[in-house]
Amino acid sequence: RKEVEQDPGPFNVPEGATVAFNCTYSNSASQSFFWYRQDCRKEPKLLMSVYSSGNEDGRFTAQLNRASQYISLLIRDSKLSDSATYLCAVRGSGAGSYQLTFGKGTKLSVIP
Amino acid sequence: NAGVTQTPKFQVLKTGQSMTLQCAQDMNHNSMYWYRQDPGMGLRLIYYSASEGTTDKGEVPNGYNVSRLNKREFSLRLESAAPSQTSVYFCASSELASIQYFGAGTRLSVL
Secondary structure (H helix, E strand, C coil): CCCEEECCCCEEEECCCCEEEEEEECCCCCCEEEEEEECCCCCEEEEEEECCCCEEECCEEEEEECCCCEEEEEECCCCHHHCEEEEEEEECCHHHCCCEEECCCEEEEEEC | CCCEEEECCEEEECCCCCEEEEEEECCCCCEEEEEEEECCCEEEEEEEECCCCCCEECCCCCCCEEEECCCCEEEEEECCCCHHHCEEEEEEEECCCCCCEECCCEEEEEC
16 A cells, blocks of 8 residues: 555536545554645645644645544635645654655646 | 745756756755655655755655755755656755745756
């Protein structure tokens, strides 16, 4: 099993739709979790950190399920500007605590 | 605010040539990283420097060397470029084991 796995998509959704992405991780000792957004030919940018209690930022909600070892990202009321690739990232523990392991990304296209 | 600055933005090399990719950050971060991103492979860590004076191998270090010149600067060197090193290279920095901030990337083609 790969360390961090995501459905590559693409997810093609109409404006206003709700879309959810999942990301599974294999290391149960992982410490921190993040969602990054990457626009075409640009660098990844932090979208949000994922906390154990779940967290929300406007239309975006991130959740962590440690028991099943996955994190999720929910986008409500999708906008055209949400079209991008979404990367999940997982930080290891101990000697690996400085390293982020990224999923390969899920591509989202929001259609007018 | 510059954040993380990478140079050059684009580079074309011939097989066997050498080059150094430069990265500088102005956020006073202790930790810096080099990644490569290839289609279908995602971001993979090449080397990282947890703090000034230390460097460690990541997932794909073969064919690369790094230098943490000072707290601000972390360079990546390809001694003898190979076509397999054609990729987009990203530098990132963080305050210890915290959120990583990325530079705009260097697109490298090795012919």
